[in-house]
Amino acid sequence: MPATKKVFGIVLAGGEGKRLMPLTADRAKPAVPFAGQYRLIDFALSNLINSGLTQIVVLTQYKSHSLDRHVSQTWRLSGLLNSYVASVPAQQRLGKRWFSGSADAILQSLNLIRDEKPDIVVVVGADHVYRMDFSDMIEAHIASGKPATVAAIRQPIELSDQFGVIDVQPDDPTSIREFLEKPINATGLADAPHEVFASMGNYVFDADALIEAVTSDGESTTSNHDMGGDIVPYFVNRGQAGVYDFKRNDVPGSTDRDRAYWRDVGTIDSFFEAHQDLISTLPIFNLYNADWPIFSQQLNSPPVKFVRDAKGNLGTTIDSIVSLGSLISGAHIERSVLGSWSLVESGARVSDAVLFDRVTVRPDAVVQRAILDKEVVVEAGAQIGVDHDRDRARGFTVTDSGLTVVGKGVRVVP
Numbered sequence: 001m002p003a004t005k006k007v008f009g010i011v012l013a014g015g016e017g018k019r020l021m022p023l024t025a026d027r028a029k030p031a032v033p034f035a036g037q038y039r040l041i042d043f044a045l046s047n048l049i050n051s052g053l054t055q056i057v058v059l060t061q062y063k064s065h066s067l068d069r070h071v072s073q074t075w076r077l078s079g080l081l082n083s084y085v086a087s088v089p090a091q092q093r094l095g096k097r098w099f100s101g102s103a104d105a106i107l108q109s110l111n112l113i114r115d116e117k118p119d120i121v122v123v124v125g126a127d128h129v130y131r132m133d134f135s136d137m138i139e140a141h142i143a144s145g146k147p148a149t150v151a152a153i154r155q156p157i158e159l160s161d162q163f164g165v166i167d168v169q170p171d172d173p174t175s176i177r178e179f180l181e182k183p184i185n186a187t188g189l190a191d192a193p194h195e196v197f198a199s200m201g202n203y204v205f206d207a208d209a210l211i212e213a214v215t216s217d218g219e220s221t222t223s224n225h226d227m228g229g230d231i232v233p234y235f236v237n238r239g240q241a242g243v244y245d246f247k248r249n250d251v252p253g254s255t256d257r258d259r260a261y262w263r264d265v266g267t268i269d270s271f272f273e274a275h276q277d278l279i280s281t282l283p284i285f286n287l288y289n290a291d292w293p294i295f296s297q298q299l300n301s302p303p304v305k306f307v308r309d310a311k312g313n314l315g316t317t318i319d320s321i322v323s324l325g326s327l328i329s330g331a332h333i334e335r336s337v338l339g340s341w342s343l344v345e346s347g348a349r350v351s352d353a354v355l356f357d358r359v360t361v362r363p364d365a366v367v368q369r370a371i372l373d374k375e376v377v378v379e380a381g382a383q384i385g386v387d388h389d390r391d392r393a394r395g396f397t398v399t400d401s402g403l404t405v406v407g408k409g410v411r412v413v414p
């Protein structure tokens with residue numbers, strides 16, 4: 001981190017995450033559990049902390065209770081040197097209205113920036129899985145001399161309607177010529193026609209320029225008050241936006257396989273695939289990189305226990321992650337991620353599945369290609385993910401790719 005610059009971090013955590021329903025029926029998207037023991041927001045916060053930021057606010061709004069609780073219980077920095085991660089709910093500081101968009105969230109929270117008087121503000125989203133060294137991006141930002149820098153990564157062109165798409169100056173690839181938020185028809189890159197250069201929703205700003213931009217946007221009655229839709233174009237139109245190519249990213253402990261890994265987990269399918277990325281023998285996202293730890297809540301839970309069932313039948317667990325407090329008794333588990341306090345009983349089969357906390361799978365039940373939210377109970381002999389018509393008839397979500405999602409606390413009977 002440049003020693004002479006004071007840096008302030010803002011995590012935008014107020015999005016609804018409609019495309020992750022029913023997992024976001026009851027919680028904000030950044031609070032959605034991931035990889036057994038984490039919440040999505042832990043990735044953004046771990047990256048900021050590992051990059052050396054010590055003053056970070058998390059702006060929340062939508063169904064923020066479990067998110068607020070997680071941030072306040074887990075992310076307690078020492079009070080020394082005025083270090084903090086603070087969860088800040090929408091406060092209606094500019095009248096009786098909630099945040100209308102991500103830029104409005106910053107506008108309504110300007111007092112936080114004015115109190116700290118930083119030189120630089122790092123603004124990040126809260127729902128991506130990745131490791132990123134923001135100190136390198138901040139150095140590139142300062143070196144560019146531009147007041148705004150957008151982090152970007154190449155993505156398949158068919159996903160361009162989900163991202164801000166960046167076109168760089170032909171004579172200066174670090175400078176943005178055009179920025180289109182979620183275009184329907186994007187043009188591919190000259191050297192890779194099937195790819196676009198996509199904004200990662202992570203930005204570095206000179207603090208005074210950010211204040212100026214969100215303040216002038218706040219006066220607009222036509223703006224959606226959105227970072228990608230309005231604030232980035234504000235800087236691009238003035239020729240003042242630079243781009244940071246995530247390809248440069250090289251956090252300590254990364255390998256050729258997982259360097260510059262980044263997943264937007266905005267849909268059920270991408271959420272599921274990101275879990276699959278964790279569990280192979282040579283994972284493309286390595287949770288076990290202790291040089292750039294992903295921090296989360298420390299559970300006061302016993303170790304995982306694998307036992308034969310009462311009749312002495314063996315089980316198998318392979319290519320899987322099983323979180324603390326779990327008990328697996330004579331069951332078969334494959335290519336799955338189990339949350340804390342999972343209980344899987346005799347003869348049950350769990351494959352290609354993601355289980356949140358405290359899920360119970362009773363004897364001889366089958367769970368395949370499925371995501372089970374917290375406290376789901378699959379009763380003895382019941383099946384999930386085997387007959388999709390039946391899954392739909394029972395009110396479960398089934399995606400086009402054939403993943404079944406069961407909402408929180410549901411009891412599934414045969």
Ligand code: ADQ
Pocket residue numbers: 012013014015016029030059060061099100101102105124125126127162163164165181182198199200201226227228229264
């Ligand atoms: P999206 O993620 O679709 O695209 P948005 O829904 O605004 O944009 O969410 C961005 C972040 O802001 C998320 O972390 C969300 O939780 C948060 N957020 C949204 N509304 C908020 C509000 N009212 N208050 C507080 N926080 C809020 C963005 C960019 C694209 C970029 C993709 C990358 O706009 O240009 O390509 O991220 O995934």
